[in-house]
Amino acid sequence: MHEMTICEEIVCQLEDERRRRGFDMVKRLRLEIGLLSCLDPDALRYAFEITTRDTFLDGMLLEIDRPPGQAKCLDCGAETTVSSRTEICPSCGGERLDASGGAQMRLVEMEIIGKAA
Missing domain, CATH: 2.20.28 (Rubrerythrin, domain 2)
Known part of the structure; x- marks a missing residue:
């Protein structure tokens, strides 16, 4: 599932941003995933749920826009x-x-x- 790898990369980027800006947690994250992409939004949501458990991202609201x-x-x-x-x-x-x-x-x-x- 390449959604897990993509999720892990996003989490790494958010960790870097957290160190740089000094915030405690992310409450909401909004992504744009085009309808022609090969990504499955449900699989990405599941990957976020697993990857962010017990981290500063745990419980965040993940919003996904699907532009054509x-x-x-x-x-x-x-x-x-x-x-x-x-x-x-x-x-x-x-x-x-x-x-x-x-x-x-x-x-x-x-x-x-x-x-x-």
Whole structure:
């Protein structure tokens, strides 16, 4: 499950940020995982639950946004929003869509508690 590896990397980054900024814990974390990514949000949630147990992240609220991708039809040139790589062009019915975006994963926002003095 590559979601566990990704989760562990995010936790490491949050630990580094905690040392740098001196906060006590993360109350809420918001991620953006595109619909065209190969990540399973439920598996990532489970990985966070396991990885963050008994840490400064334990009990945090994990929010995941799922933006669609964009695609351009290579047959007619129409641009469209897509939620999977197998969609067809709504303008001409063509199956040759060149997808862009929608595969990203990024940390959008985090809410922290207890900044050290």
